[in-house]
Amino acid sequence: MSKQEVIICQNFNTELSQKLSAHSYDKIFILTDEHTFRLCLPLLQDIALLKDAEQIVIGPEDVHKNLETLAYVWNQLSNRGATRHSLLINLGGGMVTDLGGFAAATFKRGIACINIPTTLLSMIDAAVGGKTGINFNGLKNEIGSFYPADQVMIDSQFLKTLDMPNLLSGYGEMLKHGLISQPSHWSELLTFDFAHIDYALLQKLIGQSVQVKEDIVEKDPYEQSIRKALNFGHTIGHAFESFALKTNHPVLHGYAVAWGMVCELYLSHIRCGFPKEALRTTIQFIKENYGSLYFTCDDYECLYDFMKHDKKNASCGVINFTLLGGIGDIRINQTASQEEIYELLDFYRETMG
Numbered sequence: 001m002s003k004q005e006v007i008i009c010q011n012f013n014t015e016l017s018q019k020l021s022a023h024s025y026d027k028i029f030i031l032t033d034e035h036t037f038r039l040c041l042p043l044l045q046d047i048a049l050l051k052d053a054e055q056i057v058i059g060p061e062d063v064h065k066n067l068e069t070l071a072y073v074w075n076q077l078s079n080r081g082a083t084r085h086s087l088l089i090n091l092g093g094g095m096v097t098d099l100g101g102f103a104a105a106t107f108k109r110g111i112a113c114i115n116i117p118t119t120l121l122s123m124i125d126a127a128v129g130g131k132t133g134i135n136f137n138g139l140k141n142e143i144g145s146f147y148p149a150d151q152v153m154i155d156s157q158f159l160k161t162l163d164m165p166n167l168l169s170g171y172g173e174m175l176k177h178g179l180i181s182q183p184s185h186w187s188e189l190l191t192f193d194f195a196h197i198d199y200a201l202l203q204k205l206i207g208q209s210v211q212v213k214e215d216i217v218e219k220d221p222y223e224q225s226i227r228k229a230l231n232f233g234h235t236i237g238h239a240f241e242s243f244a245l246k247t248n249h250p251v252l253h254g255y256a257v258a259w260g261m262v263c264e265l266y267l268s269h270i271r272c273g274f275p276k277e278a279l280r281t282t283i284q285f286i287k288e289n290y291g292s293l294y295f296t297c298d299d300y301e302c303l304y305d306f307m308k309h310d311k312k313n314a315s316c317g318v319i320n321f322t323l324l325g326g327i328g329d330i331r332i333n334q335t336a337s338q339e340e341i342y343e344l345l346d347f348y349r350e351t352m353g
């Protein structure tokens with residue numbers, strides 16, 4: 001996989017202009033969703049090299065991260081003269097960078113791509129590391145590719161318009177990075193005050209968080225081994241997210257991951273000795289800030305069926321988990337039986353309900 005350049009911008013316009021002028025793209029396309037078109041695209045209006053850029057606007061959020069939207073983007077690229085020498089800029093959250101990244105990966109077998117993440121989640125996670133794709137057949141990211149954007153240009157100025165639920169959603173993935181990295185990073189994350197946001201502190205935490213992801217992706221870009229750490233919380237989190245989408249009550253990805261981590265931390269505790277106190281404080285933080293997903297024991301089978309499609313699974317019907325023996329003590333390729341998974345769901349409902 002080609003190396004990806006992740007830039008925490010000091011002067012966004014200048015740095016992006018420099019990157020654009022280093023290449024001779026025949027055409028530049030900017031992909032936004034309806035919200036980032038309105039709220040984020042205006043922040044690029046002084047960049048001369050984007051004056052003639054073609055705009056492609058898609059519907060927002062995960063309900064649009066699908067084949068129909070992807071086909072629309074392919075169509076726009078094709079009908080508006082994109083060639084192999086064109087550039088696609090993805091300006092948006094993880095939905096835009098995932099779908100746009102996959103459009104760039106597949107259009108004429110691959111065109112240049114720059115990610116400009118505009119949500120906290122996409123800054124520290126989705127825009128970085130090369131996983132692109134769409135949801136399909138009711139399953140999260142069922143179709144996709146590894147196709148890192150040439151550059152990821154991070155500027156926290158975009159966060160000023162982001163609402164609190166989406167800020168918290170991104171923070172869920174940051175918490176995951178804390179749990180799989182260092183006790184000091186994890187404990188600092190637990191003290192963050194959402195009622196009085198300190199943007200300078202948030203900027204520092206974004207830098208640390210993105211570094212956790214970059215370090216892991218560099219070691220294992222195609223998720224053969226240690227990259228599975230970045231999937232902590234997702235075996236059950238993705239099942240929660242797909243279940244919520246199926247029942248027409250979509251939830252934000254980072255919330256689903258936070259709830260998934262409640263279950264997977266508990267499994268980590270009983271299986272790998274994850275310390276009780278760290279379990280308690282993390283669950284407390286999640287409960288206070290993320291509330292809970294409602295489901296009953298009648299939904300267990302449906303949730304379990306979603307888990308059978310997890311991409312980490314190696315053999316049919318055996319569910320693969322990444323667990324933790326402690327903060328930063330990563331144990332990949334763990335499994336649990338259907339009965340054990342149902343017990344985790346019981347634990348979730350008892351603790352979070």
Ligand SMILES: NC(=O)c1ccc[n+]([C@@H]2O[C@H](COP(=O)([O-])OP(=O)(O)OC[C@H]3O[C@@H](n4cnc5c(N)ncnc54)[C@H](O)[C@@H]3O)[C@@H](O)[C@H]2O)c1
Pocket residue numbers: 033034035036039040060061062065092093094095096098118119120121122125126127128129130131132140141158159160161162163166169170173252253254
């Ligand atoms: N590829 C990866 O490694 C990876 C990692 C984590 C998550 N993901 C995927 O990312 C997606 C979630 O990403 P997300 O949380 O960024 O959601 P999103 O892209 O759906 O954005 C959330 C909402 O915020 C709006 N928005 C975006 N930027 C804004 C801004 N600056 N101001 C105001 N509103 C803004 C969007 O229009 C949308 O309504 C999921 O599909 C998830 O599966 C991918």
Ligand SMILES: O=C(O)C(=O)C[C@@H](O)[C@H](O)[C@H](O)COP(=O)(O)O
Pocket residue numbers: 125129131140141173223227230231234311
């Ligand atoms: O980058 C990774 O690797 C991750 O697993 C990051 C996750 O936060 C992200 O949600 C990813 O899209 C999940 O991928 P999937 O392979 O489980 O679909």
Ligand SMILES: [Zn+2]
Pocket residue numbers: 125173234253257
């Ligand atoms: Zn995720």
